[in-house]
Amino acid sequence: MTTSFRLLTYTRDTQPHDTQPVGAVFMNGQVYDLADALPRAPTVLDVLNDWENTQKELAALAKDATRLAKFTGRSLGTVTYLPPVLYPNGIYCSGANYTDHLAEMCKAFNAPPEPDPHDIGMPPWLFIRTARNTMVGHQAQVSIPAYTKKMDWELEVAVVIGRECKEVTETDAMDYVAGYTIINDLSARDFMKRPKATPGSALEYDWISQKNFDGSCPTGPWIVPRDDIANPMDLDLKLWVNDTLMQDSSTSKMIFNYAELVSFLSQRFTLYPGDIVATGTPAGVGMPRGIFLQRGDKVRIAVENIGELTTTLI
Structure with missing residues (x-):
């Protein structure tokens, strides 16, 4: 495993009137602006749009003191962290x-156990998030x-997608x-379903209210290059609300793996550099226990080999 570099976008705390996003790369313990380190690709999206070449150039730079x-x-x-890529075509x-x-x-929900969807030929189940209003960075207040x-x-x-992707195989x-x-x-669980809709109808679910409110998709702190993680299907996952551990699982419990999800989406439409494919959550969410976030709560997520993402609710 290498630890070559991390891609991030930020604003400078030391310049309070400078609110412009800055594409950057973290390497050797320091943050360097992409405009300096890789002038032809000053934003993270620019880097992703030429990923085949830029990843090699940045990896080489990390070794050149x-x-x-x-x-x-x-x-x-x-x-001050912003979402690593501003703003993807799709989430x-x-x-x-x-x-x-x-x-x-x-x-x-007092429902019978679900079979493995692979066994019954059922494809992945996905929904779409908006980007500009839902995405906030590491350490944001929501x-x-x-x-x-x-x-x-x-x-x-x-x-995070790094090449235009259409009709690709899982391989x-x-x-x-x-x-x-x-x-x-983040999810508004009391708006999963529209209260007066007929149960089981196509009009029942409310994806806008439940998933697409402002700040509902904290993202970050950065992008870790794919080749830096040797076994992404065996990463330790933990989430704390304040000091209480709520989620403690592993990516080994994923049903459809990364490749299956990317391939499936690419059969429906084109994925573009910067697009984000979120892979689902493990056990430990609040709804089954009747525990929900309150103003002042701090949520801290730690994912092995990727980093930590924190969010404060206000």
Whole structure:
């Protein structure tokens, strides 16, 4: 496993009137602006749009102390994080994609256990998030919407697309992935279903109210290159609300793996560099226990080999 570099976007705390997003790369313990380190690709999306070449150039730069010394580096503590890529064409989120989470939700709804969808020929189940209004960065504050009393957390690993991707096979799908990041798939559980809709009808589910409110998709802290993670299907996953451990699982419990999700989506439409595919959440969400987020709560997610993503509810 290498630890070559991490891609992030930030604003500078040391310049309070400078709110422009800055594409950056974290390497050798310092943050370097992409405009300095890789002038032809000054934003993270620029890097992803030429991922085949830029990943090699950045990996080489991380090993070249003489070149790095020419650039101004800064510590992570001096930056305000934004979502790593601003703003993707699409955020595609997988639901019911962990065996332990599926079991806990079936129990919460008094439903019979679900079979493995592979056994019955059922494809992945996904929904779409908007990007500009839902995405916030690491350490962001998120306002709980006035309309919900049941705000829930969902730890998720996400892949970031690095090549235009259309009708790819599962065998080839990971070749189109640039790297990994973390999202907190915040959910308004009291708006999963429209209260007066006929149960089981196509009009029953309310994806806008439940999943697409402002700040509902904290993302970050950065993008870890795909090749830096040797076994992405065996990552330790943990989420705390304040000091209480709520989710404690592993990506080994994923039902449809990264390649299956990317391939499936690519059969429906084109995926573009920067697009995010979130892979679902494991057991430990609040709804089955009747525990929901309150103002002042801090949610901390730790994903092995990727990093930590924190969010404060206000």
